[in-house]
Ligand code: ADP
């Protein structure tokens with residue numbers, strides 16, 4: 001589903017973000033990328049949907065190279081990828097439902113979405129998505145009235161409304177308390193199981209990774225230092 005072939009990324013200032021990274025993630029996997037701060041987790045995740053360009057190598061999603069994609073092909077590829085960030089990336093003053101509907105933007109002409117004119121089916125999809133993460137009753141609240149955990153569930157719902165085939169979550173629980181952390185990780189794992197959405201989550205705690213991952217990829221200084229089943233991952237990953 002996601003393949004890295006000899007991928008390297010050097011930032012303009014000369015910092016090596018990724019060094020010759022190779023792996024293959026299968027459809028339906030729940031992969032956790034583990035590494036300390038600065039190890040290259042964000043760099044890796046951001047390379048997948050081309051939030052930035054890699055310096056060398058190729059990234060394949062499904063059966064297509066995203067590295068070579070241009071124009072409409074790139075937009076279509078990105079539509080399949082839902083992103084979840086540490087800081088939720090919601091439009092704070094907007095309603096929850098509008099935030100979730102923003103996941104539908106790529107399916108319509110720009111003019112329609114500027115005016116917030118979404119078809120009824122989209123609204124139903126958005127409400128279903130909110131229902132799946134148990135916050136449908138917050139649909140018409142303002143996003144910034146919600147707790148951190150609830151806001152992160154809204155961003156998961158946005159990825160679901162987007163009908164993403166892949167979810168990439170960059171430190172999704174780093175700003176949440178321990179209980180909420182579990183709830184958000186539970187939601188991500190449940191959705192992965194129920195809908196078969198391939199999920200890649202960046203975490204800096206190996207313990208949390210162990211409880212949720214089907215597979216762990218360890219990264220250190222831009223290099224893969226472990227790739228395998230959870231049982232084989234040691235604390236030094
Ligand atoms: P993380 O939680 O991944 O460690 P950081 O706080 O390192 O995040 O990075 C926050 C932002 O700053 C990101 O957009 C990242 O690309 C950028 N950044 C991180 N390190 C550097 C650096 N050495 N030089 C320039 N920008 C950086």
Ligand code: ADP
Nearest residue numbers: 011013015016017036037038039040041042043
């Ligand atoms: P992680 O997500 O594991 O914390 P990052 O991918 O953010 O790690 O960072 C990997 C390395 O790349 C670090 O050395 C970081 O300082 C550097 N880096 C990240 N973003 C930038 C940037 N925009 N410019 C320069 N260096 C960066």
